[in-house]
Amino acid sequence: MTYFKGLMRPDRRQFSRRTRVCQTLTGFALLLLLEPLYAGEAEIDQSDDGSVTVENSILDDESPSGESPLLPENLLDPGLAHIYMGPLADAVSDAHGKATPLHLLDTDIEPGTSQRLTWSATELFDGVSVSTPVLVANGAAPGPTLCLTAAVHGDELNGIEMVRRVFHDLDPSNLSGALIGIPIVNVQGFRRESRYLPDRRDLNRYFPGNPTGSSAARIAYSLFNDVIKHCDALVDLHTGSFERANLPQLRADLRDPDVLTLTHGFGAVVVLHSKPGVGTLRYAAQLAGIPAVTLEAGGPSELELAEVIHGVKGIETLLTTLGMTRRVRLWGDPEPVYYRSSWVRANNGGILLSNVSLGSTVRKGDLLGAVTDPMSNVRSELRSPYSGRVIGMARNQVVMPGFAAFHVGIETDEASASQQEQEVVQKRPQGGYLDSMSE
Ligand SMILES: [Zn+2]
Numbered sequence: 001m002t003y004f005k006g007l008m009r010p011d012r013r014q015f016s017r018r019t020r021v022c023q024t025l026t027g028f029a030l031l032l033l034l035e036p037l038y039a040g041e042a043e044i045d046q047s048d049d050g051s052v053t054v055e056n057s058i059l060d061d062e063s064p065s066g067e068s069p070l071l072p073e074n075l076l077d078p079g080l081a082h083i084y085m086g087p088l089a090d091a092v093s094d095a096h097g098k099a100t101p102l103h104l105l106d107t108d109i110e111p112g113t114s115q116r117l118t119w120s121a122t123e124l125f126d127g128v129s130v131s132t133p134v135l136v137a138n139g140a141a142p143g144p145t146l147c148l149t150a151a152v153h154g155d156e157l158n159g160i161e162m163v164r165r166v167f168h169d170l171d172p173s174n175l176s177g178a179l180i181g182i183p184i185v186n187v188q189g190f191r192r193e194s195r196y197l198p199d200r201r202d203l204n205r206y207f208p209g210n211p212t213g214s215s216a217a218r219i220a221y222s223l224f225n226d227v228i229k230h231c232d233a234l235v236d237l238h239t240g241s242f243e244r245a246n247l248p249q250l251r252a253d254l255r256d257p258d259v260l261t262l263t264h265g266f267g268a269v270v271v272l273h274s275k276p277g278v279g280t281l282r283y284a285a286q287l288a289g290i291p292a293v294t295l296e297a298g299g300p301s302e303l304e305l306a307e308v309i310h311g312v313k314g315i316e317t318l319l320t321t322l323g324m325t326r327r328v329r330l331w332g333d334p335e336p337v338y339y340r341s342s343w344v345r346a347n348n349g350g351i352l353l354s355n356v357s358l359g360s361t362v363r364k365g366d367l368l369g370a371v372t373d374p375m376s377n378v379r380s381e382l383r384s385p386y387s388g389r390v391i392g393m394a395r396n397q398v399v400m401p402g403f404a405a406f407h408v409g410i411e412t413d414e415a416s417a418s419q420q421e422q423e424v425v426q427k428r429p430q431g432g433y434l435d436s437m438s439e
Contacts, residue, residue, distance in 0.1 A: 154189020
C-alpha cells in the first residue's frame with residue numbers, strides 16, 4: 001500500500017525532488033534507456049519485444065520508496081496533481097451541499113445542463129488548427145467527475161460510438177456529479193484511419209506529456225492539463241490493435257482500491273489485472289491520483305455493434321454503482337478476474353485460420369488455430385499452453401513468425417487468486433504476460 005500512497009498522493013516535495021534528480025546523470029541514463037520507447041517507427045515491435053518489461057521494471061524499481069518513475073516525459077507540474085477526494089465508492093454519498101458550475105476549457109457548465117465544448121491541442125500540424133469535441137454533462141446534484149476518453153488510437157472506433165450512446169442516454173437533471181467525454185482524442189489519426197499521429201508516434205506512450213517536448217508530448221500535455229486533471233476517475237476506451245480483437249475487458253491495476261471500485265462497478269465485464277505501461281493515459285492518470293481503467297472491446301477500423309452495446313452497458317452500470325445515476329436493475333453477474341494471461345505466437349509464417357472465437361473456453365493443449373504456408377503447404381498448429389479463456393485474438397490473416405495470435409486469460413482458482421496477485425505484484429511480468437498491443 002505504501003507504493004500506492006506514493007503514487008496516489010503526489011506532493012510538492014516529491015515533485016521538486018524528482019525534478020532535481022532528473023537533472024542528474026540518473027535521469028540522463030534513463031533517457032537513453034528509454035529512447036527506443038519513443039522512436040515511433042519501432043512501435044509495432046515495442047509491444048512484442050519485451051519493452052513492456054523495461055517499462056515495468058522502472059515502476060518496480062521505484063515503487064519501494066513510493067517515488068514515481070523518473071521519466072523525462074513525466075515531470076508532472078505540481079499544479080496538475082489531482083486533489084484527493086477520499087474513496088471513490090463514497091464520492092456521491094460524501095458530496096454535500098448544492099452542485100456547483102463545472103469550469104472546463106474556459107467555460108462554466110451550470111448544474112443540470114449539458115454542453116459540447118472544443119479542445120484544441122497546443123501543437124498544430126502544418127499550421128492547421130486541430131480541434132475535437134468535448135461532451136460535458138454537469139449533474140443537478142453534486143458528486144464525482146467521471147471521464148471517458150476514446151480513440152487515443154485514431155483507428156479504434158468502437159469507443160467513439162460508446163461515448164456518443166452514453167451521452168445520448170444521459171439526463172443531467174438526474175445525474176449526481178459530472179460526466180466528461182472526449183470521443184476522438186487523436187483526431188489526426190482518426191482522419192487518416194491510423195492508430196498513430198501523423199509523425200508515426202503513438203500518443204498513448206507520451207502521457208502526461210511535456211509542454212516543450214515532441215509534438216506527441218505536447219498534445220498529451222495539453223489534454224492532460226486542460227481536461228484529464230478535472231477527472232476524479234477515468235475510463236479510457238480502446239480496441240485490439242493490428243487486426244486483433246479483444247473480448248470486452250477491463251485492464252486495471254487491482255492493487256489500487258479505487259481502481260477495484262471501478263472494475264466492480266461495470267457488471268458483467270471480464271477483468272485483466274495489469275499494471276499500466278509507462279506513458280499510457282492510464283499510467284499518467286494513476287500517477288496523478290486519478291483512478292483509471294482501460295476498457296478494451298473488439299478490434300480496430302470497424303464499428304462492432306455487439307462490443308459497443310457491451311461497453312455502453314458496462315459504463316451505464318458503472319454510473320449506477322458509483323451512485324451517479326439511478327437505474328432499477330444492474331447488469332449481470334461479475335465476470336472472472338484474470339490475474340495472469342499469455343499470448344500464443346505463430347512460429348511459422350503463413351495464413352492464420354482460427355479454430356476458436358473470442359470468449360471460447362479452452363483446455364491446455366486445445367487447438368487454437370493453424371498457420372499454413374501457401375507456398376510449401378506446410379501447416380503448423382497453435383495450441384493453448386494453459387487452460388483458460390480466449391480474451392483476445394488475431395483476425396484471420398497472413399502472419400509472420402512471432403506474431404501474437406491468441407491471448408489466453410489463465411484460470412486461477414479462488415484460493416490461489418490472492419497469492420497470484422501477490423506474485424504478479426512482486427515479480428516482473430514475464431514476456432507475454434502484459435501486453436500493450438492494444439492499449
Ligand atoms: Zn488503443
